[in-house]
Amino acid sequence: xxxxxxxxxxxxxxxxxxxxxxxxxxxxxxxxxxxxxxxxxxxxxxxxxxxxxxxxxxxxxxxxxxxxxxxxxxxxxxxxxxxxxxxxxxxxxxxxxxxxxxxxxxxxxxxxxxxxxxxxxxxxxxxxxxxxxxxxxxxxxxxxxxxxxxxxxxxxxxxxxxxxxxxxxxxxxxxxxxxxxxxxxxxxxxxxxxxxxxxxxxxxxxxxxxxxxxxxxxxxxxxxxxxxxxxxxxxxxxxxxxxxxxxxxxxxxxxxxxxxxxxxxxxxxxxxxxxxxxxxxxxxxxxxxxxxxxxxxxxxxxxxxxxxxxxxxxx
Ligand code: CO
Ligand code: CO
Numbered sequence: 474x475x476x477x478x479x480x481x482x483x484x485x486x487x488x489x490x491x492x493x494x495x496x497x498x499x500x501x502x503x504x505x506x507x508x509x510x511x512x513x514x515x516x517x518x519x520x521x522x523x524x525x526x527x528x529x530x531x532x533x534x535x536x537x538x539x540x541x542x543x544x545x546x547x548x549x550x551x552x553x554x555x556x557x558x559x560x561x562x563x564x565x566x567x568x569x570x571x572x573x574x575x576x577x578x579x580x581x582x583x584x585x586x587x588x589x590x591x592x593x594x595x596x597x598x599x600x601x602x603x604x605x606x607x608x609x610x611x612x613x614x615x616x617x618x619x620x621x622x623x624x625x626x627x628x629x630x631x632x633x634x635x636x637x638x639x640x641x642x643x644x645x646x647x648x649x650x651x652x653x654x655x656x657x658x659x660x661x662x663x664x665x666x667x668x669x670x671x672x673x674x675x676x677x678x679x680x681x682x683x684x685x686x687x688x689x690x691x692x693x694x695x696x697x698x699x700x701x702x703x704x705x706x707x708x709x710x711x712x713x714x715x716x717x718x719x720x721x722x723x724x725x726x727x728x729x730x731x732x733x734x735x736x737x738x739x740x741x742x743x744x745x746x747x748x749x750x751x752x753x754x755x756x757x758x759x760x761x762x763x764x765x766x767x768x769x770x771x772x773x774x775x776x777x778x779x780x781x782x783x784x785x786x787x788x
Pocket of ligand 2: 491506507508531668
């Protein structure tokens with residue numbers, strides 16, 4: 474694709490970043506992102522909350538503060554308008570929690586319901602966190618457990634327990650706001666958020682951008698309860714299988730690993746956690762601070778290692 478050669482572009486669409494970044498003035502930059510989802514929860518209010526948290530996440534991953542958002546809606550004429558009302562109300566709740574505002578949007582007729590936000594944030598240019606800064610020796614900290622894709626697939630098949638569905642809804646509606654605040658307080662080298670490409674897919678993008686490798690301590694990776702059980706029963710979304718194939722050529726398995734657990738590491742997430750690369754000295758402080766902010770799943774899951782080409786070791 475042709476690129477734009479505007480010197481104000483700090484991060485353009487061709488970069489492996491979470492959002493576009495554009496110079497605003499000497500001190501600050503705009504951070505812009507858009508994400509749209511098809512329904513992932515039965516309750517439209519909850520779906521609105523999840524879609525908003527998911528769209529805001531890329532702004533948080535860059536260490537920025539969300540300012541404004543626009544609704545992006547695809548709506549089937551056969552559906553009752555009260556569904557749209559509940560959906561937008563759920564989204565508004567989350568955008569308010571983020572301290573941002575919705576100031577407009579656009580709706581088109583669509584075969585299938587779709588919803589998301591285009592979000593604009595602001596960041597001090599010297600505080601931008603991107604995927605490029607991971608260095609050998611850094612600890613890798615993940616803030617939310619994996620498995621929302623697999624549990625959602627189990628839900629669609631009518632096989633997920635209500636308790637597990639409650640658990641993933643609580644995770645997916647949780648803003649990455651506090652996690653981002655903790656990250657800024659401690660200071661990290663790189664960050665990305667875990668969404669459609671799964672942990673290993675997004676990790677690989679960070680490794681490519683930073684020109685390093687990583688070793689993941691598989692036993693340390695936090696998982697949604699029963700996600701392993703559902704994955705073992707074959708309730709694995711297509712996106713997760715594609716992610717597995719995408720990262721396969723870059724992955725080296727050091728110890729024997731349960732193939733189902735390996736699949737879970739690739740599970741496509743919606744509104745997943747932040748993955749941060751932080752110097753080894755600060756890694757413990759970061760995890761402690763996240764725990765004190767009630768992000769109890771936060772865990773050190775591995776390390777960045779020197780590597781001639783991007784590679785992931787599973788140990
Ligand atoms: Co992202
Ligand atoms: Co995104």
